[in-house]
Amino acid sequence: MKPIEFKETGASCCTPKGAGGAETMPAASVVQADAPVQQHAHLPVAIIGAGPIGLAAAAQLAERGQSFVLFEAGDAVGHHIRQWGHVQLFSTWQYNVDQAAARLLRQHGWEAPKSDELPLGRELVEQYLEPLAQVPPLKPHIRLNTKVVSLSRRATDKMKSAGREAFPFVLYVEQDGVTSRVEARAVIDASGTWGQPNPLQADGVWTREERSWADQVTYGIPDISGEQKSRYAGKRVAVIGSGHSAINTLLDLATLKAEVPATELIWILRKRTVEEAYGGEGDDQLEARGALGSRIHQLMDAGQITAVTPFRVEQVSGQGGKLQLLGTGADGTMVIDRLDEIIVNTGSRPDYSFLSEIRLNIDPATESVEALAPLIDPNEHSCGTVRPHGERELRHGDPYFYTAGMKSYGRAPTFLMATGYEQVRSIAAYLAGDLEAAQKVELVLPETGVCSVPRASSDPEDACTAPKPESGCCG
Numbered sequence: 001m002k003p004i005e006f007k008e009t010g011a012s013c014c015t016p017k018g019a020g021g022a023e024t025m026p027a028a029s030v031v032q033a034d035a036p037v038q039q040h041a042h043l044p045v046a047i048i049g050a051g052p053i054g055l056a057a058a059a060q061l062a063e064r065g066q067s068f069v070l071f072e073a074g075d076a077v078g079h080h081i082r083q084w085g086h087v088q089l090f091s092t093w094q095y096n097v098d099q100a101a102a103r104l105l106r107q108h109g110w111e112a113p114k115s116d117e118l119p120l121g122r123e124l125v126e127q128y129l130e131p132l133a134q135v136p137p138l139k140p141h142i143r144l145n146t147k148v149v150s151l152s153r154r155a156t157d158k159m160k161s162a163g164r165e166a167f168p169f170v171l172y173v174e175q176d177g178v179t180s181r182v183e184a185r186a187v188i189d190a191s192g193t194w195g196q197p198n199p200l201q202a203d204g205v206w207t208r209e210e211r212s213w214a215d216q217v218t219y220g221i222p223d224i225s226g227e228q229k230s231r232y233a234g235k236r237v238a239v240i241g242s243g244h245s246a247i248n249t250l251l252d253l254a255t256l257k258a259e260v261p262a263t264e265l266i267w268i269l270r271k272r273t274v275e276e277a278y279g280g281e282g283d284d285q286l287e288a289r290g291a292l293g294s295r296i297h298q299l300m301d302a303g304q305i306t307a308v309t310p311f312r313v314e315q316v317s318g319q320g321g322k323l324q325l326l327g328t329g330a331d332g333t334m335v336i337d338r339l340d341e342i343i344v345n346t347g348s349r350p351d352y353s354f355l356s357e358i359r360l361n362i363d364p365a366t367e368s369v370e371a372l373a374p375l376i377d378p379n380e381h382s383c384g385t386v387r388p389h390g391e392r393e394l395r396h397g398d399p400y401f402y403t404a405g406m407k408s409y410g411r412a413p414t415f416l417m418a419t420g421y422e423q424v425r426s427i428a429a430y431l432a433g434d435l436e437a438a439q440k441v442e443l444v445l446p447e448t449g450v451c452s453v454p455r456a457s458s459d460p461e462d463a464c465t466a467p468k469p470e471s472g473c474c475g
Contacts, residue, residue, distance in 0.1 A: 040168045040185035044069045044141075045431060047188045048148050050077040052124070053405030053420035054190035055132050056098035060428035062137040063100045069182065070138075071173055073147040073191075077133045078125040080194035085122030086223045087248065090292065091416070092116050096124060098421040100428075101132050108135050146175040148191075152357035153398070154183060165399050186400035186431055188424065189355070193348040193406050194220075200240050200344045202270060202312035202327065210316055216323055217316070217342045221245050224252035234262040236338055238325065240313065241345030242269040242277040243413055247296045249343050254299050266336065268325070269309040274300060308336060316342070350407045359397030367410030369394050369403055376412045386414055390426025390441035402427055418443065 045061055047054050050072035061068045072079065089096060094115040102112065105128075113119065113127050133142055150172040156164055169184045197219035199206045210217065222228045233256055239249050250267060257263040271277060278293035299305050308329065315326040324337035350367055352360065363373035371393045376386050394402045402408075404427065405420040422443045430438035 039166065040183075043067075043168055043183050043185040045186045045188065046071065046169065046171055046182065046184035047190060049189070049191040049405070050074075050129075050133065050142060050144070051080055051190065051192055051405070052078070052096070052098070052129065052417055053192075053424060054188070055129060055138070056101055056421050057188050057190060057404065057424035057428060058138050058141065059098060059101040059104050059132065060425050061431070063104065064428055064432040064434070066428065066432050068141055069184070070142045071146045071148050071171070072142065072144050075145050076130075077142070077144075078129040080192055081121045081125050081129070083194065084221050085120060085125065086226055087121045087221055088118055089121070089124065089417075090118065090244075091418075092118055095416070095418045097128060098425075100425065101128075104135050104137060105131055143173075143175070146173050148172070148354060149174050149179070150354050150357065151187065151401075158357045158359060169401070187402070188427060189401070189403045189407060190405040190420070190424070191351070191407055193350050193410075196349050196351050197344065198346040198349055198411075200313050200316060200325075200342065200346060202314065213316060213318060213323060213342075216318070216340070217344060219344045221249055221252075221345070222343065224249070224256055229256065232256060232263065232341060233260040235340035236264040236266070237341045237343065238266040238268055238336060238339050239343045239345060240268045241347070242271050243345065243347065244292065246345035247277065247292055249345055250299070250305060251292075251295060254304050257304060265305045266339075267305050267307045267309075268311050268313070268336065269307065270312055271309055274307040274309050311336070347411060347413055349411050350403070358401055361396045363410065366412045368412055369396065369408050369410075371395070372408060373410075376409055376414050378412050378414055386416075386419065388419075388422060388441045388443040390423060391430040391438045394423060394427065400431070 044067040045057075047057050047061075047068055047070040050070055054070060054072075055077060058068055058070050074080075074082075076082065092115060093113045096119065097112070102110075106112070110131055113123075119127070133139060148171050152158075152170055152172075153160075153164060153167040154170045156167045169187050171182045171184060171187070173180055173182055198204060199210055200217065201207065201210065222231075224232055232253060237253060239246050239253070246267070246269075250265060253263065253265050257265060267274070269277060275297075278297045279290070296305075300307060311327050311329045311334070313325050313327040317324055317326070321340075322337065323339040323342060324335055325339070325342075326333070326335050328334070352362070352367075361370035362368070363370045366373050366376065366378075368376060372389060375389060375393070391402070394404060394408055396402070404423045406415045408420075408423065409415040422441060426438045426441055429435075
């Protein structure tokens with residue numbers, strides 16, 4: 001495994017000199033030890049986020065006898081997943097359950113789902129996350145409705161380097177309008193990115209103009225076959241994006257169009273050709289994931305969806321209840337108008353605002369952990385080709401602070417749940433002093449394709465009319 005590299009600041013007129021005039025290491029360089037420092041062993045490890053990865057981190061720490069406290073801003077575990085509970089994962093249960101969590105659950109009478117079945121988001125919550133949060137080793141240490149609003153080192157701001165590692169972390173948390181401080185010896189930020197969608201504009205900038213159309217612009221994967229069916233039936237709908245969320249949204253809309261033919265579907269992509277969005281199809285090692293691209297391919301061939309590509313949105317405006325998108329296409333400036341609804345599936349981004357006092361190593365392009373960026377560049381890697389990685393690659397400039405799970409990937413869309421489980425297993429092993437286990441990172445992922453698939457009929461004739469789909473997500 002490639003060791004993490006820490007950058008040293010070059011010499012300058014202000015660089016202090018040691019004995020004999022030799023230049024010394026700048027004070028700002030704080031390097032994490034190969035073995036964890038134990039002076040704060042009496043303090044817990046703080047985990048931010050009670051999704052699959054945060055709960056897996058708790059299970060891994062509990063199994064190793066390490067104390068922890070888990071903070072969840074929502075009123076229940078799996079808060080983000082509940083927002084896409086109608087969506088089906090493309091990977092089976094065997095990839096979606098952490099092994100330490102499974103061992104704890106079995107000790108308390110859990111009956112595991114069939115390993116070869118594809119769960120919905122709500123099934124992942126109800127059959128796995130909720131039972132896991134109730135096991136005695138975890139339940140007393142989970143604090144719901146508790147938002148981490150800031151994080152620092154005790155009595156030490158971001159500028160101070162001398163003895164920095166000797167101070168524990170202090171988390172400022174809000175619950176019921178009251179702010180309190182909690183100290184921790186290490187922090188694992190598994191808060192995800194789902195709540196931070198990217199805007200529809202191709203330049204990635206949020207504008208007041210875009211926010212003003214919130215009643216007709218949706219972000220994420222709406223429940224089109226359920227409670228939001230009437231909102232989109234018979235409407236002219238644009239879907240922006242080329243990834244798994246966009247494809248799932250389109251498949252749900254195609255099902256609605258089969259029932260309400262007046263529904264008009266427009267797919268807006270930045271890719272050169274729509275074929276680039278189909279993924280591995282029949283060559284995908286995950287059959288369900290490959291089916292995602294195959295079904296959207298068939299719908300395009302059947303003329304059920306109008307694709308506009310390449311198209312880069314520059315402005316959204318409206319008049320008389322209709323929206324229009326101004327942008328640049330293959331032949332210059334163009335307008336897509338008379339839109340009733342817009343669904344934006346352009347990815348998400350991490351929130352680092354509450355970490356302003358922590359020294360972060362963030363890649364400037366992906367906004368992922370810096371050492372991880374070369375492994376996950378979406379221009380180079382599909383979901384199955386990211387090299388296994390662990391604790392060492394996830395380190396930041398502040399020792400014993402980690403981002404894990406979806407947030408560790410920043411804006412890169414190639415994250416898989418199984419990858420996050422391996423990340424926190426390695427981190428927990430390191431914090432428990434088991435360096436051999438921390439460094440032995442092993443993970444095998446299926447190759448090729450985009451990231452998720454809706455439920456589909458086994459009848460190939462149904463593919464062109466998109467039978468009732470339940471969309472998928474990487475989780």
